[in-house]
Amino acid sequence: MKVYGSKSVYGASVGILMLEARFPRIPGDMGNGLTWPFPVHYKTVPDASPDQVVRKGATGLLETFIDAGRELVDRGADGITTNCGFLALFQDELQEALRVPVATSSLMQVPMVQSLLPKDRRVGILTISEATLTDKHLTAAGVPLDTPIQGTDDGQEFTRAILGNEESLDVGRARQDNVTFALKLVKDNPDLGAIVLECTNMVPYAADIRAATGLPVYSIYSFVTWFQAGLQPRTFEDPFLDGKPIRY
Numbered sequence: 001m002k003v004y005g006s007k008s009v010y011g012a013s014v015g016i017l018m019l020e021a022r023f024p025r026i027p028g029d030m031g032n033g034l035t036w037p038f039p040v041h042y043k044t045v046p047d048a049s050p051d052q053v054v055r056k057g058a059t060g061l062l063e064t065f066i067d068a069g070r071e072l073v074d075r076g077a078d079g080i081t082t083n084c085g086f087l088a089l090f091q092d093e094l095q096e097a098l099r100v101p102v103a104t105s106s107l108m109q110v111p112m113v114q115s116l117l118p119k120d121r122r123v124g125i126l127t128i129s130e131a132t133l134t135d136k137h138l139t140a141a142g143v144p145l146d147t148p149i150q151g152t153d154d155g156q157e158f159t160r161a162i163l164g165n166e167e168s169l170d171v172g173r174a175r176q177d178n179v180t181f182a183l184k185l186v187k188d189n190p191d192l193g194a195i196v197l198e199c200t201n202m203v204p205y206a207a208d209i210r211a212a213t214g215l216p217v218y219s220i221y222s223f224v225t226w227f228q229a230g231l232q233p234r235t236f237e238d239p240f241l242d243g244k245p246i247r248y
Contacts, residue, residue: 007076012039013231014224015077017068019048019084023162024169028204030083030220035203038228041077043068050163054086054129065090066097073098078231081224085198086133088141103227106198106220107141113194113218114144121193124148124185126178126209128159128199148192150185152177152199162201171204178205179212186213194218 018031025031033040045068048061058065065087069080079101080094088105095102107125114123125143127133130151138145152159155177161169186192197206197219210217 008074009041009076012041012076013078014038014228015041015043015069015072015075015080017065017072017080017082017087018042018044019050019053020044020046021050021165022167023050023165024167025201026169026171026204028206028221030200030203030224035221037225038232041072041075043072050084050165053084054163055132057132058087058089062090062093065094069094069098069102073100079103079227081220081227083200085127085141085200085220086129086137088137091140101227101231103223105137105141106196106200106218106223107138107143109218109223110141110143110147110196113196113216117193121191122148122189123194123196124150124189124192126182126185126195126197126199126202127151128162128201129153133198148185148189150181150188152181155181158201162199175205175208178202179208182209182213186215 016030027034029035045065047064052058052061072080080098081103085105085107088107091102091104094104110123110125125147127149128151130149130153133149135145138147157170157173158177161174182195185195192215194216195209195213197203197217200220203219203221206217206219
């Protein structure tokens with residue numbers, strides 16, 4: 001067998017563009033390597049603070065993200081994702097510049113999830129910052145503008161600690177914020193059939209939200225595991241054993 005090379009690193013198909021942050025990244029968080037059932041590449045994007053990306057529209061950061069994405073592709077990534085749902089703003093530019101599949105935001109799942117639901121049910125979005133999630137973000141991700149949205153902005157812990165880039169996090173209070181505002185989203189929109197979590201830091205609380213609301217919950221974890229499955233399809237054992245086909 002002859003093999004050929006072109007990468008610096010093999011076996012990790014997904015490259016993740018990370019915000020420059022210092023808040024704790026617990027298991028389940030996109031930035032915790034233990035979250036993923038497969039190896040990934042990481043690259044921190046200089047000056048891309050949570051506040052700059054979420055509250056200030058990532059102004060002036062496009063070329064920095066493109067440069068960081070190119071580094072990940074050169075290192076061996078076959079596809080690129082990002083560490084913030086608000087980076088849907090850069091979807092078109094990144095996919096053109098990097099020339100590989102790009103999945104900037106978990107919000108891109110909304111149309112697909114909607115297609116799974118009965119016609120009288122719709123998708124709702126839970127976000128870290130309802131105040132700054134604009135029509136421009138939704139349009140960039142292909143999300144209908146009438147999609148119900150609820151933020152954790154008024155919670156005790158989650159939004160403040162993450163967007164404030166604090167070096168400590170009360171996980172219990174962060175979990176409660178996510179559950180409380182997910183329940184509010186459902187109460188205000190009784191026709192919901194599923195929830196999509198905008199924020200990549202919400203993944204640790206997805207199971208709690210599912211248990212509290214009774215609705216399917218989709219996140220950057222569900223999106224990137226699907227994304228990776230196409231970049232690196234699972235291989236299966238030869239269906240023949242000792243020359244005889246296995247009967248199922």
